[in-house]
Amino acid sequence: MADQKTDPVYHREGQLYAHTTTLSSMAPLSSLPASTQPLFKPPTDTTKTPYIVTCPSTIFHAQGGGQPSDVGTMTLAAPGPHGNDATFTVRQVRKVDPAGAILHLGTFEPEPEQPQPQLGLGLQVRQAVHVPTxxxxxxxxxxxxxxxxxxxxxxxxxxxxxxxxxxxxxxxxxxxxxxxxxxxxxxxxxxxxxxxxxxxxxxxxxxxxxxxxxxxxxxxxxxxxxxxxxxxxxxxxxxxxxxxxxxxxxxxxxxxxxxxxxxxxxxxxxxxxxxxxxxxxxxxx
The missing domain is CATH 3.30.980.10 (Threonyl-trna Synthetase; Chain A, domain 2)
Structure with a gap:
């Protein structure tokens, strides 16, 4: 996951608040290398499993340069984890290294039935940044x-x-x-x-x-x-x-x-x- 490269669309289109891409990877936060997990703070809602999602491109600004990360949602088109659209609430965004993957931390609604890293790869993803933030x-x-x-x-x-x-x-x-x-x-x-x-x-x-x-x-x-x-x-x-x-x-x-x-x-x-x-x-x- 960390060795994938993400195109930061926000670098070129800072006023683009919605974007369609695909799912590159999805895995629980706990599955990340021990050196990468400290980049994130687990969500305060302990009833949901925090996941890390990556896409080939993203409009979500990754924390850095003195600016906080964006928040918002990603909608995974059917057939998602339960055969219906699933909403991923993006809470934190981090970049592993200057030329690497951009990791989105959040939770799913509904949650995947099993924490399978390969679940839904290639699905269409509709990204939506929270505009006021x-x-x-x-x-x-x-x-x-x-x-x-x-x-x-x-x-x-x-x-x-x-x-x-x-x-x-x-x-x-x-x-x-x-x-x-x-x-x-x-x-x-x-x-x-x-x-x-x-x-x-x-x-x-x-x-x-x-x-x-x-x-x-x-x-x-x-x-x-x-x-x-x-x-x-x-x-x-x-x-x-x-x-x-x-x-x-x-x-x-x-x-x-x-x-x-x-x-x-x-x-x-x-x-x-x-x-x-x-x-x-x-x-x-």
């Missing part, structure tokens, strides 16, 4: 890049009291815990200036483009370069570009333009050991 994650991820871009532009211009030598650090785009980090010290008094710059960028309703660049192009054009990522010969780098003003290597999902963000609110700035963490959230209207 995907949209929120996409807004938060794009908003993180907008906050980072605002800091970058202010820093390079020497505005809002930001030092010119700031550099991008890690980020998280989880609801209620979203932040971007910079190497360097951002003064607390810069919060208002960062908020103003973010508001300006959003008001311009800049387009958000997904590009696939060579490693050399991404290294030269992206803010922060490739951030230490290794790119093999002939490999492409997936990049998100914000209105031509700044680009970042990124595997997440995004909105199509900045008006879809609503309002991006800069919540606060914390500094520790030479790192500045700027927290943010998105709100409607």
């Amino acid at each position: 995907r949209v929120l994650h996409s807004r938060l991820h794009t908003a993180g890049h907008v906050v980072g871009l605002a800091i970058h532009l202010l820093s390079r211009a020497g505005e809002a009291g930001l030092p010119r030598d700031l550099s991008d650090g890690k980020a998280s785009h989880y609801p209620g815990a979203a932040f971007v980090e910079n190497v360097g010290l951002i003064p607390g008094a810069a919060k208002a200036g960062i908020q103003d710059k973010v508001d300006e960028l959003v008001a311009r309703d800049l387009g958000v483009a997904i590009c696939f660049w060579t490693g050399e192009e991404a290294r030269d054009k992206c803010i922060g370069g490739l951030d230490g990522a290794a790119v093999g010969a002939g490999e492409e780098v997936r990049v998100v570009d914000i209105g031509g003003l700044g680009s970042y290597p990124c595997g997440g999902t995004h909105v199509g333009c900045l008006k879809e963000l609503g309002r991006v609110v800069v919540r606060g700035i914390k500094r520790q050991k030479g790192i500045s963490k700027v927290s943010y959230e998105v709100v409607d209207g």
Whole structure:
């Protein structure tokens, strides 16, 4: 299962919320190698057996890059485990390695009569992402890049009291815990200036483009370069570009333009050991 390769359709079509594919594998979570099982948290409902499902392609974003995984459903067309359509509720999605299988953890309704790994292989699968969750994650991820871009532009211009030598650090785009980090010290008094710059960028309703660049192009054009990522010969780098003003290597999902963000609110700035963490959230209207 783990050595299969899954086509991440969401890399090319981030606004695609329904997709038809086939079933590649299905097995109980307990059958996975001991090294792979810790990637998942078993569902809290202990009355159902957690299964891992794979497909040749998927629209479900796998957790990574600071973005949570998608949730939703897969419907296995008849003749499913009981001779009727079976619904698989997708609760967690993980990628085994950058070029490997994408594993979907969830539970079946109705449950298979027996935990047979080969049961139903090749069946048609109708995937459906939970749209409100995907949209929120996409807004938060794009908003993180907008906050980072605002800091970058202010820093390079020497505005809002930001030092010119700031550099991008890690980020998280989880609801209620979203932040971007910079190497360097951002003064607390810069919060208002960062908020103003973010508001300006959003008001311009800049387009958000997904590009696939060579490693050399991404290294030269992206803010922060490739951030230490290794790119093999002939490999492409997936990049998100914000209105031509700044680009970042990124595997997440995004909105199509900045008006879809609503309002991006800069919540606060914390500094520790030479790192500045700027927290943010998105709100409607």
